[in-house]
Amino acid sequence: MFKTQRLTALGTMAIRLPNEITNPLTTAQLSLMNIRRKIAKNNGIIPLEQLQKNLSVIEERLSEVASGIKVLQEFSTKAGFLKVRKTWQEIIDEGLLFLSDEILRKKITIHRYKDKENQLPQVIVEPNEMSEVLINLIIIAVGPLRNFHSNLYIESDFRADDEMIVTRFRSLNNPYGPLFAQTIFRPDEDSEIVTPQQFMFNVAKEIIHNNYQGTIKSKLHKDGMEIILTMPTGGNSV
Missing domain, CATH: 1.20.58 (Methane Monooxygenase Hydroxylase; Chain G, domain 1)
Structure with missing residues (x-):
């Protein structure tokens, strides 16, 4: 771990x-x-x-x-690795704050559905670890947004039947999106070169799977890409 x-x-x-x-x-x-x-x-x-x-x-x-x-x-x-209870909105806020300079430089507009986020239950996470996962996924999501005034959509929902939070990072309406996503999510198996984005994506998937029993999946769209993070809230125990 x-x-x-x-x-x-x-x-x-x-x-x-x-x-x-x-x-x-x-x-x-x-x-x-x-x-x-x-x-x-x-x-x-x-x-x-x-x-x-x-x-x-x-x-x-x-x-x-x-x-x-x-x-x-x-x-x-930095030290840490003690799990605590936090709101999902706080974790997203921290990730976006960390990347605020890059977001401002590219003039990216972040679209969030805060009414939904406010209704999400708290999650049990190690704050530093989960912040890094969110930061990595946001970095990957904004990667293809080469044009100024692009849009990144972050939408979170609660799946009550299995107590899962599902967050989607969507960067659409961008001609570079599919090609960029292809190199990360479906890399050339014969290539010995691993890009930093591939490394970050694979490690984030491993952490969410091993430490939280969740998943990170990806989708390619004609005009962009989507990353889907699904993880349990952690129940009532810290």
Whole structure:
């Protein structure tokens, strides 16, 4: 159980590395190349104003990298794994809050049915573990939303007959959706390469199945994709 929990965290870290580390370093590298190009072009002379501007960009991006490393360090070493009772709405809120920068950057509109969420019974979960599962699934769901002003639908229902909560993550009306989903949900069996999204999806499925006796399934649509998370509320015992 502990192993799969840590694997989930590693999968999320793999997805976060480009935003936290790679992108700022790339910008800093481009600024440094710009300085070198101007020096070479002007026989070793570069206007002070331009130099200061480029150095400021490099300094800002390196500060971002330092902050990102600190965040990832805290993320990778967090403790926990004590199951508690929480509302499903709280767990979704935490996942969306964690990804708020990415959602704002892509200008994704989140459609939720909070009236339904308010009526859901509480669930017994390990908060860190379940937050990671939700974060991973949301990351995968927004993956094909390459166009700005796209839509992600999150809808949860309670199945009273077997006390299951069913949550659907739907990113539709997107031409990239089916192709993107195909690479995750139906990968080439002959390929030895496992993408971070495939890794995250498989580990999330394993955790939900092994630790909560639930399921994560996927559907391909003509204009998008859908991830369906089904898990028990946990009854009355923590």
